[in-house]
Amino acid sequence: MGKPGGRNLGWEVARMMNLDARWIKIWRDLWSNKTRFLLVTLSIAVGVGTIGMIYNASHIIQRDLYAQFKRGNPAHVFLYAAPFPKEIAKAAQGLREVKQAQARRVVRAEIRSIKGEDENLTLHVVADPSAFEVNRFFMEQGEFPPRVREIILERQSADLLGYQVGDSVLVKLADDRQYILTVSGIAHDVNEIPFAILGEASGYVNMDTLRWMGEIPLYNRLEVIVEGEKVGKDVALEVAEKIKKRVLEPAGYPVFSIRIPGVGSDPGDHWAHNQIRGFILILQIMSVMATLLSGGLIINTISAILIQQTKQIGILRAIGASRKQIVSMYLLNVLIFSIVGFLLAIPFGLIGSWWLANFAARFLNFDVSRVTLTWDVLLIQFGVAIGMPLGVAIFPILNGTRISVYDAIYQFGLSSRKRVSRLEKWLSRIRSINPPLLLSLRNTFRQKTRLAFTLGTLTLAGAMFIASFSTYSSLTAQIRDVERYVAFDARISLPRGISKVAAEREALRIEGIGYAEAWALSEGVLVRADHSESQGIEIVGLPPNSKTIQPKLIAGHWLTPLPNSRQVVVNADLATEEAGIDVGKEIQIKIGGKTHTFTVVGIVSKHIFGPRVYMDYISLTRLTGRHNEADEIRVLAEEGKLGSLATQDLVAEKLQERFRNAGLSKQNSVTRASFFSEFTEVFNIILFVLLLMAGLLALVGSLGLSGTLGINIMERMREIGVLRAVGAANHALVKIVLAESLVVSFVSWVMGAITSAISSPILAAVVIYAVLETQMNFRYSLIGLALWFGVILLIGVFSSLLPARRAAQLQVREVLDYE
Amino acid sequence: MTQLSVQEYQKQYSDRTLADIEEYSSVSPLIEARDLWKVYQTPSADVPALKGITLSIQPGEFVIVVGKSGAGKSTLVNLITAIDIPTRGSVLFRSQSIFDLPEDQRTRWRGKNLGIVFQFFQLFPTLTIWENVKISMDLLGEIPMSERKERALDLLRQVGLEQHARKVPAKISGGQQQRVAIARALANDPPLLIADEPTGNLDSRTSEEIMDLFASFVARGKSVLMVTHDRGALKWASRVVEILDGKLLG
Incomplete structure (x- = not known):
């Protein structure tokens, strides 16, 4: 409780509004414990804001990235063939199933960056610039098509290579022929996998430039859009097969490969469609967990408030408050938490979605047009912000207001259970345990619902922590497997x-x-x-x-x-x-x-x-x-x-x-280490994100444990007073609380270890599939299990600090007040 | 006179009007405890706190129940106020058995008809003095909203605390807090005020002031039931009942 005599905004607002005194009481009770108020509203805001962030960001990505991608009229399928003339595209377009076909020349080359490093480059030549309709890019600076000895660079490539319009660039072809080209424009090409991801720059030249560079003026990729609304992989491949058999091969141009653009994407979908979906799925799981945990924290806080105010509830009942009135008072309490949490969640969600969408935009090379608050996301946030806290808080509220007036006024402060569980009976039979420790052990198992919540949160955090390490371990084990096929010190292409x-x-x-x-x-x-x-x-x-x-x-x-x-x-x-x-x-x-x-x-x-x-x-x-x-x-x-x-x-x-x-x-030579460095970087980002999730869960679990210990102390004030009266020193009380905390931590570790056996393979499978589009062998991380043991012990110690201090500060006189 | 409940009276004398019924109610005791037993169950044995107590209070009576600590005084108050449930026996208020009412109605009955004063005042720490008085009216909702604040201030005036109305309980003395508790007990104008050791935590001068307040309440035709171990308070009573080991003496 804060200082009741102090005057502040909360007091004045309530006074000026001339409200019913019970609403004033709720408002002032909230205001008098600002830390708790902040903790709960922030936890709602984080849970609900995360939902807003993820849903808004996925809205933005779908609206901007996918719209920009669709604007480029993406091909459904590519056919790579021996160099062919552009007329082949017209012939392919003559097939009933083909909506559009376009010839393009792609040439692997190298480009020297402004720092003097040679980077991979794909040179593109479009057959007919005046009818450039498939996999289009859009000019941001300069004119299309480029003239002879000019090159248009993709904007991300230009940025990372350090070039601007008017600069001269060195381009090398496979046999080390070198050419100087002038950058005549900057284009935005959302169809190509960005330089930042693939490490391959994109440039666009005309056929005369390519001829000047000693290449034959023919095309090697046929880009096809199949007729139909939603084209499946099978249909696209079937049509490509038909083009191959009826157009390319009869004309004497063997087809080397047929490929659906993207990384496992469906025809016409963005190249990273599945990966984006996978990441959004992981983030959604994260938001659900954050929401569940904030729900848990609300249960804990409301329980704490109810326990703290048990006597006041008794007095309210004694002076005529019906249970319905008391329930409505505490529901209002939760509603205030919810509304403030919701109001905080809206800007948090918007700022978060702006950040997330921009992060994705930089990575995936698209533009974020604007961040908007959509009604559907707002409704989801509102529903979760209001419904979830009320939904979860109703249980402790109903439970806490069920207590009889007599018990509320006269029995509060003393654990008055009559039933002793089998576990407690068993514990009391162990003679070798000293009484304070025995008390800690019995305390731990007294309030089973509360214990279940705390254990649940910590178990979840532990399972996530171990699962994160297991996912990383599975990824690295896979890399070790892959290393077997790259067992050289260096390699060079010939x-x-x-x-x-x-x-x-x-x-x-x-x-x-x-x-x-x-x-x-x-x-x-x-x-x-x-x-x-x-x-x-x-x-x-x-x-x-x-x-x-x-x-x-x-x-x-x-x-x-x-x-x-x-x-x-x-x-x-x-x-x-x-x-x-x-x-x-x-x-x-x-x-x-x-x-x-x-x-x-x-x-x-x-x-x-x-x-x-x-x-x-x-x-x-x-x-x-x-x-x-x-x-x-x-x-x-x-x-x-x-x-x-x-x-x-x-x-x-x-x-x-x-x-x-x-x-x-x-060519440049490649070492085994450099071959794996990119993988390792990606894996480290994944581990970081997963550990962040586990850390978040551990933090909430720790708050939950601390809250539980605090409530347990409040409930047993008389018992603590008696211990004090019979001479228990501060350190003895601290030891009791610490032991209780460590027992809960240890039990949660065991449960986390068991749960992780199920959660780890699931998380590993989801993450690996989302990131690499493949299934891998699972490996359980014993290091993760051991590390979590250390972490949980620390959580146990830190969670007990405040409650132990509270217990040590209790005076016998305070206990008498409870009589 | 054989005591009949209002319903029984109505049934037996079906030709009687509402006025007759009200008259019937007014002549019967305000509250009556009949053969009240309270036995606490402990793991070692059953401990009887009250052993068949029968007690009635008429309108305008100031009854003091006196007894040593542990005699069963507080248990008796808790049963008469329906804060606790008797093991056996009944409590009739204007001939209506209180424990026949559903719990929420019983709570409402308590809010309307009883003013309870506790030994430790039991004020709400985050509410101001006048809000502590007003909350009883807010909960019952029978006094119009527009009149509640004025009434609260008026009651505080009666107990001599109007100038402290905007303070919180922690800012006033124990005796003043008890007077606020009495003002709160009077908020809904109940016919019966029940006080459990109201002077137990106060000095003798303040105790006198509190007893004065109770006496003025009785003077207005209300009833007071007070339990105490302070024999100095007995002079205020119109009737004194002694309790020992869960039984009334005499």
Whole structure:
């Protein structure tokens, strides 16, 4: 209670309004405990504001990102084919199922940033700028189309590369041909995966520029929009197949791959549609949890208020207040919490949604037009802000006002239960426990509902904490699995025509490199039994006794050194994606326009970077007609041993320099560590978000525990007074409260450990699917379990500080007042 | 005269008018405790606090129940005010059995007909003095809203505290708080005032002032039932009843 004699705004408002004295009482009671008032209203505001933030942000994202994306008229399906003339697009558009088709040339290149670093670049050439209708981008500065030797840069690429209109940029093509282009414009292209995510810049040139750069003036990607309102993946692939069979292949242009744009998205959907949905789902779970917890806190606070005011309730009843009147008084109390919480939640939700939408906009490269408060979100917030607190508070209110007038006035302050539970009887039989500790243990289990709430909150927090660590652990375990396939110190890509023997020999001439191994790479498609084709799969030709891969077999065996044996090993990504793939079964793979039959001899663990097929190097080069050619060289400083980070950097530098000087490759080399750095960053962000959630839950759990201990002390004032009267010193009382707190903490840890066995795999599956669009093996984190034990002990100690202080401050005289 | 309830009276004399019934009520005791028993159950044994007490109070009577600590005085007050439920027996108010009423009606009955004064004053700490008096009227709702504040101030004037009306209880003395409690008890103009050790926490001069207030209340035709262990207060009573070990003496 605050100082009743003090005059402040709350008092004056109530006085001036000449309200019914019972409403004045409620108003002043609220006002007299500002900390509690703030705690509850803020907890409602956080829960309800989070709902507003997430729903408003998803409104904004759907309105702005998806609208900007749709404005660009996105393609449903891409066909990558051998260079073809633009007339092919017109022929494809002649098909009944095709609404629009557009030819585009995409060329992989590199661009030097203003800092002098070479970054990946995709150069785009649209066939007919005057009829540029599919996957359109919009100019922000300058004119479209660009003229010869000019380049338009995508705005995020320009920003991160550090270029502006009028700057000159260096562009390098695959064989290290270098060209200086002038930046003539800045475009906003929401169709492309942003530079910030993919690490690949986008630039737009005209065909004359490309011709000047030594490229053939033809197109290699057909962008197709299928007729129909909502086009499914199957339909889009079917139409693409038809274009391939009726238009491209008959005209002599083999199709290398057919791809639905995006990361697992449906045709016409934004490329990150599923990931955005996944993240919104995680955030929604978070908002539901925050709401549930604020509900819990309200139950606890209202219980505390009722217990604190039990005697006053008794007096009210004695002077004629009906139970209905008292219930309505405390419901008004909750309503005030709710309304203030709701009013705080509106700006919190709006500011939060503005922040979240802008965060997403920077990341996903779209513009936030405005932040608006929509009626539906406002109604949801209002419903939750008003309905949830009233809904949860009605139970303690009904319960707290059920007490008889006599008990309220004369029995308050003394635990008067007549029934003793079996657990308490069992506890009282243990002779070796000293009486104060026994009292703590019995106190813990006295109020089962309250204990259940506190345990529930802490258990939830623990389960979330452990689940967060388990999710991280699962992700890192997966990475460790993937590392087995990237078991080199450094790697460098080779241009076409480089001899395997020459490349390996050159690598082994470098001081500090003890092992070198060349791989051949290709792309193909799986031909299914019904003759349909899968999306593109990576085909790797490697020595069967490769030292730069440590395959983790989940079925069958690894490749045996039998050249031309037609054995393949597939990864679990392909085996999960395509039905009917198993050890011993035959599969058909189309490589370079020809279909070949292979026998699956083994399945290796997931790679997460897509479906892959391994076969013997000689077999693959024979099939592709590129005998003794290599596409990449992988090296180790020491055979059979992975090098340290420093070794990797050194080896990579030497490899790059040597191959550049020898005219074998102008590419940058890649170390194993750099290959994983992006993954690790993403995983760390995920862990941070998850731990933030767990931390939030732990904080509320801690407040709940502290509140529970405080209420328990209030209820047992007489008992504490008696302890004091018989000589219990401060430290003895503190020990009793601390022991009670630690018992609850420990029990919640055990329950959290049990609950986490269920929550962890679910959370890991949801998060991993939302982020990586894949299913992974689950790994339970024992470190998380141990860490939570430490955290919960700290929570136990800190939660008991205030209540223990309160207990220690109680005087025998105060207890007499309760008589 | 055999005591009949109002309903029984109506049934037996169906030709009687409402005025007759009211007259019947006025001649009967204001409140009557009949064979009241209260037994507290403890794990070791049943402890009887009241053993068949019968007591009636007429309108305009000032009855003091005197007895030692633990004699059962407070239990008797709690049963007569229906704050607690008797193990056996009944309490009749104007011939109506109180414990036959549903709990909420019983509460309303208490608010309308009884003014209760507790030993520890039991004022609401966050309300001002006049608001503490007004809350009883607000809860019952029988006095028009526009008159409540004026009435509260008037009652405070009667107990000599008008100048403290805007203070909170913590700002006035114990004796003054007890006078506020009496003003609150009188708020709904009840016919009966019941006080449990009202002077137990006060000095002798303040106690005299409080007893004066009770006497003035009786002088206006109201009844007072007071329990105390202070024999000095007996001079104010029109009737003294002694209680010992849960039984009335004599």
